[in-house]
Amino acid sequence: MLTVARGEQPEIDLEVKRSHFLGRACRADSEEEARAFIASVRARYPDARHHCHAFIVGRPGAQAAATVERSSDDGEPPGTAGQPMLEVLRGSGLGCTVVVVTRYFGGTLLGAGGLVRAYSEATARALEACSRVRMTTRHLWEVRVPVAEAGRLEAGLRARGEQRPGESAAPAGIGVEGTTWGASEAVLLVSSDDADAAALAALVSSLTRGRACPAPAGTRVLELPAD
Structure with missing residues (x-):
């Protein structure tokens, strides 16, 4: 899922017939976070006439019904x-994002069409100005092996993970997150893009001569810079 990076984002100032439309986007992983940001903008510009907003929130992998849209x-x-702001936000492909456009009236009525265009453009500019990240869900697995075999297994998994797509039948996006060492047993924490363990299990089995099998260990959400 594509979303706004955490932290302060640039504010844009769109002037239309002396009215100023100040737009800013922010990361929001919940409706509470979105409404907190809206309240912060109201507090920043208490003398403005309008603080219009739109947001889409919902975690990666959540059911569609868990996604919340408000405007x-x-x-x-x-x-x-x-x-109109919500339509622009939908069209951007961004999730977990809130946009607020604050208007300072310039004395000239813009009419319904003028307002739609102004709020839409301010929203689009605010979204274009912000930094973006892609949220990716990684599936985690634990693989238990004797200490003497852990190094070879880790090297084999890392080597497969470094191969380019199409070069082998290794699971997509395989990685070794770390190893916990015990007196006689080591536990490798392995990650992959695929929730299906079949390909990873086959790989682990081939590298350990059938003596180890990955066990589910949850998921982790990573935030990577968007291209």
Whole structure:
């Protein structure tokens, strides 16, 4: 899933007939985080007439029903701010993101069409200005082997993980996250892109002559810079 990087993001200032539309996007992993950001913008600009917003939140891998979408015109004519902002956010492909556009009225009425265009453009510019990351779910597995065999197994797994797609039948995106050493047994924490353990199990079996098998150990969400 593509989303906004954590931390402060740039604010854009769109001027339309002396009205200023200040737009800023922020990472929000929950509705509570989204509403906290909206409240922070209101506190930053308490004298502004409108603080219109839109957000889409929901964790990677969650059911579709767990995704929450909300928008608000915040006093602007119905349908001229929040919904257009949400449409732009949807079109961006970003999840876990909230956008707030604060308007300072310039004395000239823009009409419904003008407001839709202004709020849509301010949202698009705010999203374009922000840094982005891609959230990737990694599946974790524990592999237990005698201490004497751990080094060879780790080397074999790392070698397969470094091969390019199509060069072998190794599981996609395989990696060794670390090794825990005991007196007689070592536990390798292995990660892969695939939730199906079949390919990884076959690889581990071939590297250990059938003496080890991966056991599920949960998942981990990584945030990688977007291309």
